[in-house]
Amino acid sequence: xxxxxxxxxxxxxxxxxxxxxxxxxxxxxxxxxxxxxxxxxxxxxxxxxxxxxxxxxxxxxxxxxxxxxxxxxxxxxxxxxxxxxxxxxxxxxxxxxxxxxxxxxxxxxxxxxxxxxxxxxxxxxxxxxxxxxxxxxxxxxxxxxxxxxxxxxxxxxxxxxxxxxxxxxxxxxxxxxxxxxxxxxxxxxxxxxxxxxxxxxxxxxxxxxxxxxxxxxxxxxxxxxxxxxxxxxxxxxxxxxxxxxxxxxxxxxxxxxxxxxxxxxxxxxxxxxxxxxxxxxxxxxxxxxxxxxxxxxxxxxxxxxxxxxxxxxxxxxxxxxxxxxxxxxxxx
Numbered sequence: 001x002x003x004x005x006x007x008x009x010x011x012x013x014x015x016x017x018x019x020x021x022x023x024x025x026x027x028x029x030x031x032x033x034x035x036x037x038x039x040x041x042x043x044x045x046x047x048x049x050x051x052x053x054x055x056x057x058x059x060x061x062x063x064x065x066x067x068x069x070x071x072x073x074x075x076x077x078x079x080x081x082x083x084x085x086x087x088x089x090x091x092x093x094x095x096x097x098x099x100x101x102x103x104x105x106x107x108x109x110x111x112x113x114x115x116x117x118x119x120x121x122x123x124x125x126x127x128x129x130x131x132x133x134x135x136x137x138x139x140x141x142x143x144x145x146x147x148x149x150x151x152x153x154x155x156x157x158x159x160x161x162x163x164x165x166x167x168x169x170x171x172x173x174x175x176x177x178x179x180x181x182x183x184x185x186x187x188x189x190x191x192x193x194x195x196x197x198x199x200x201x202x203x204x205x206x207x208x209x210x211x212x213x214x215x216x217x218x219x220x221x222x223x224x225x226x227x228x229x230x231x232x233x234x235x236x237x238x239x240x241x242x243x244x245x246x247x248x249x250x251x252x253x254x255x256x257x258x259x260x261x262x263x264x265x266x267x268x269x270x271x272x273x274x275x276x277x278x279x280x281x282x283x284x285x286x287x288x289x290x291x292x293x294x295x296x297x298x299x300x301x302x303x304x305x306x307x308x309x310x311x312x313x314x315x316x317x318x319x320x321x322x323x324x325x326x327x328x329x330x331x332x
Contacts, residue, residue, distance in 0.1 A: 178281075
């Protein structure tokens with residue numbers, strides 16, 4: 001296919017790193033199913049600051065065989081006026097927040113608004129050259145029938161297994177990130193580590209429940225150390241006093257209930273995103289992982305884990321969380 005006729009899925013970034021990865025894995029599957037290349041636009045200011053020339057965070061963290069380099073100006077690409085949803089016509093270089101708020105100042109809080117700003121996954125054949133996609137989480141429900149037609153083995157695979165395979169094939173950390181991960185593990189990890197993720201800022205995880213679950217698994221599985229990833233300094237201190245041989249990736253934690261990717265005092269947002277990805281990958285390398293899936297961070301960590309990792313989700317039987325997740329699966 002020539003450069004003049006190449007078609008794309010443009011994946012727009014929003015939210016934290018876990019949200020972005022789940023959205024990108026879904027967008028990658030859409031690109032494979034529709035026989036397109038992808039363009040990953042993570043130039044929004046959440047992780048890259050508010051300068052007029054924000055770097056593309058994706059290329060600092062990941063590499064993908066599906067992704068072409070993001071041009072400085074997407075609108076200059078051949079066929080850029082052929083786009084769906086139509087709200088993005090002439091605005092492909094703008095962020096989701098800007099285009100979304102122009103459409104509806106409250107679009108983030110209205111499920112119906114999502115459908116106006118992201119291509120529907122109910123079908124995969126579109127004549128338009130550019131499909132714009134974004135989501136908060138993975139959107140597997142509408143893709144399942146398309147995947148089953150592509151390869152029959154997907155029928156017996158869970159959503160998590162499909163996403164894990166997609167991560168291995170289409171979304172790998174850069175060599176530099178992998179090297180940093182291995183160095184930290186060589187210096188700080190013990191055999192049979194337990195990974196513990198606790199988000200305790202804007203999205204409050206059940207801290208006491210997670211600590212009790214972690215202490216139980218440490219005892220049952222004879223874990224020799226604990227790798228902790230949290231966004232709250234007080235919670236980190238509690239983990240250190242509650243569990244044995246705790247190690248953490250050094251980073252500056254924000255004050256109050258501010259998530260790391262929204263910290264107004266952060267001087268280097270790309271470095272903060274790099275630390276977040278390292279936290280995620282290191283959780284994935286632990287033999288046991290305790291987390292609460294109301295935050296996507298721990299769940300995404302499991303997608304980069306080797307086979308056999310023991311997963312303990314504090315939200316597994318939480319009816320409110322499960323009902324919300326089911327409702328979200330019907331957005332697209």
